[in-house]
Amino acid sequence: MNAFIMGSGRVASELGTLLDLEGHKVTLLDFELSMFDNLPAKFQGRTLAGDATDEEFLRRAGLKNADAFIALTRDDDRNAMAAQIAKHIFGVPKVICRIYDPPREEFYKTLGLEAISPIMLFARLVKGRLED
């Protein structure tokens, strides 16, 4: 799989490294290359500096050949915009975005985006454990 991950935080780094170790082609995108300084040393994938809501940057990064795009920055608005660009402009088959704000997770789902709110995810998980 050719996966593009937007973000350089812990989830982005962990996911990128997991996919990389499984032999997938991974590209991490964020504003500055220095933002990737904390990546695990074993990560062998590609890192690119630029604005992942910029169509031209994504084109140069080769997004049209991607199998998956995952938006994992801390900013819901940037995640939602980049995910929609990946899905509707580049036609990436699998697009997932993190949306912290639970009501907006719902909204973006109605737009056909695969949105995940970590808050709701964890709340449901804990609730499930309580009910076990």
Add this chain to the structure above:
Amino acid sequence: MFGGGEVAYYLSKEFIEGGHEVLVIEGDPKKSERLEEALGDITLRGNGCRIQCLEQAGVSRADVFIAATDADEDNLAACQLAQIKYKVPRVLSKLNNPRNRNIFRKLGIENTVDVAALILENMKAQIPTFPLVRLSELEGEDLEVVQVRVTEDSGMAGHSLGETRLAFLADASCLVRSGESPRVVDASTSLEEGDSLICVVAHGMMERLEAELSGQPD
């Protein structure tokens, strides 16, 4: 309105003077205080990309929603919420990055105002060597109003419009010549250096027009 900067200030002022009801959503206390000092109690402290905030603002009652922040991703998110979730009949956005125009269109936000392009066209309008200036876009009609200048190197001066490569402009153009009253053109109108044609052209013709005007004269 979402975003309480300069655009919001002047727009709000005009709306209020026109007897309309205005609410500006702004997160920065300094900006909203400035607005309130000048225009009264018209601001709501918050983030217009947040559902809670939009609900509090009563955005579902709005006739128009304008996103005018300096971040296009915020403008997009707020406009999509206003248009799709709250069914606001008229939604428009300020564009900070001209390249986002196409993205906004494809994601359903048709009406955008490209700030950089506005400045550019305004400057071109004041520099006579530019042969083509976009004056305005007719919203919803897919038409643009442009000014075509008959410059020294345009190869058009001394010819009738019908003889030039821009003969197709004869359908819907007006001739502006210094010292004369403006008049509607036809193919036989002869052109002089310094003339301007104010034309209504289909959006799809802009590329051809640009190519004809940037090409070498015959």
